[in-house]
Amino acid sequence: MANQTVTNFLTLPVELVYRIMDHQSDFTIICSMKNTLTTLDLEHHHIGSVRAKALGVALQQNTTLITLHLGDNRIGDRGAQSLSRALHQNTTLITLHLTKTEIGDLGAQSLGDALKHNTTLTTLHLEDNDIGDIGAQSLGSTLKHNTTLIALHLAKNKIGDLGAQSLGDGLRHNATLTTLSLKYNSNKGIRSQSLLDTLKNSGLFNTSDLEYNGIGDIGAQSLGVALQYNTTLTTLDLESNSIGDVGAQSLGDGLQHNTRLITVHLAKNKIGDVGAQSLGVALQYNTALTRLDLCGGEIGDVGAKALGSALQHNRTLIELDLNRNKIGDVGAQSLGSGLQYNTVAFIVSLSIPCL
Known part of the structure; x- marks a missing residue:
C-alpha cells in the first residue's frame, strides 16, 4: 500500500486531501489528478529547472489542465525548454503564467518554437523575464504561424526596436x-515603425498596452496616422511615454477620423495646452471615445478652455481624467460650462495621484 498512488481525490474528505497534497511533489499532484484538475497555481513555490522538467513530463500526459x-519561480531557460516540449504535445492547456521566471531569451526562443506547433494555448504571460530583442524576434516569428494565441503579455522586459x-x-x-x-520596456525605447504600422493594418488587434516605453513625439506621430486607418483597436495605453504637444497633435488628428477607439490613456505625458487644444478639436468630431485620461499632462487654463468647448459638441465621452494638471478657476469655469451640454464625469484634483 505504501507505494500506491491515489488516482482520484474526489472521493476523499477535503481535510485529508490537503494533508496528502502537502507531502506530494508537483509531478505527483498532477498525475494523481490528471483526469480532474483544471487549474493549478504554483506561484512562489521555489520551483527550479529540475521540478519544471517534471512538470513538463506531467503536462505531456495531462488531458484536463487548462x-x-x-509565476515567481526560478525556472530559467532549461525549465522553459522542458515546458516547451510539453506544449508540443499538450492539447488542453489554454492559459500559461510564466511571469518573473528568469527564462530570458533562450527560454522565449523555446516557447516560440513550441507555439508554432501548439494549437490550444490562447494566453501567455511572460512579464519580467529579461527577454530582449532576440527572444522577441523568436516570438514575432511564431506569430506568423500560430493561429490560436489571443493575448501575449511581455511587460517589464528589455525589448527594443529590433524586437x-x-x-x-x-x-x-x-x-x-x-x-x-x-x-x-523603456530601457531601449520602442518606436518601431513596423509595430506602429501594424496598428494601422491589423484587422483584429483591439488592445495595445505601450505605457512606459519612451515612444516620444515621433512614435506618437506614427500612431496618429495609424489611428486614422485602424478599425479594430478599442484600448490604447500610452502612459508615461514622453509625448509632448507635437505628438498629442498627431494623436488628435488620428482621433478625428477614428471610429472605433473607446479608451485612451495619455497620463503622465507633457501634452500641455497646445496638445490639449488639439485633443479638444478631435473630441468635437469623434463619436466613439468614452474615456480619456490626461492625468498629469501639464494642462493649464488654455487647454481646459479648449476641452470645455469640445464638451459642448461631444455626446459620447463619459470620463475625462484631468487629475494633477495646472487648471485654475478660469479653466474650471470653462469645463463647467461644457457640462451643461455633456454628462461626462470629471476627475479634477491636485491631490489625487494618477492611477
Whole structure:
C-alpha cells in the first residue's frame, strides 16, 4: 500500500486531501489528478529547472489542465525548454503564467518554437523575464504561424526596436492575436515603425498596452496616422511615454477620423495646452471615445478652455481624467460650462495621484 498512488481525490474528505497534497511533489499532484484538475497555481513555490522538467513530463500526459500558474519561480531557460516540449504535445492547456521566471531569451526562443506547433494555448504571460530583442524576434516569428494565441503579455522586459519590429512583422501575418502588452520596456525605447504600422493594418488587434516605453513625439506621430486607418483597436495605453504637444497633435488628428477607439490613456505625458487644444478639436468630431485620461499632462487654463468647448459638441465621452494638471478657476469655469451640454464625469484634483 505504501507505494500506491491515489488516482482520484474526489472521493476523499477535503481535510485529508490537503494533508496528502502537502507531502506530494508537483509531478505527483498532477498525475494523481490528471483526469480532474483544471487549474493549478504554483506561484512562489521555489520551483527550479529540475521540478519544471517534471512538470513538463506531467503536462505531456495531462488531458484536463487548462490553466497553469508558475509565476515567481526560478525556472530559467532549461525549465522553459522542458515546458516547451510539453506544449508540443499538450492539447488542453489554454492559459500559461510564466511571469518573473528568469527564462530570458533562450527560454522565449523555446516557447516560440513550441507555439508554432501548439494549437490550444490562447494566453501567455511572460512579464519580467529579461527577454530582449532576440527572444522577441523568436516570438514575432511564431506569430506568423500560430493561429490560436489571443493575448501575449511581455511587460517589464528589455525589448527594443529590433524586437518590436519582429513582433510587428509577425502581427501582420497573424489573424487571431487581439491583445499585446509591452509596457515598461523603456530601457531601449520602442518606436518601431513596423509595430506602429501594424496598428494601422491589423484587422483584429483591439488592445495595445505601450505605457512606459519612451515612444516620444515621433512614435506618437506614427500612431496618429495609424489611428486614422485602424478599425479594430478599442484600448490604447500610452502612459508615461514622453509625448509632448507635437505628438498629442498627431494623436488628435488620428482621433478625428477614428471610429472605433473607446479608451485612451495619455497620463503622465507633457501634452500641455497646445496638445490639449488639439485633443479638444478631435473630441468635437469623434463619436466613439468614452474615456480619456490626461492625468498629469501639464494642462493649464488654455487647454481646459479648449476641452470645455469640445464638451459642448461631444455626446459620447463619459470620463475625462484631468487629475494633477495646472487648471485654475478660469479653466474650471470653462469645463463647467461644457457640462451643461455633456454628462461626462470629471476627475479634477491636485491631490489625487494618477492611477
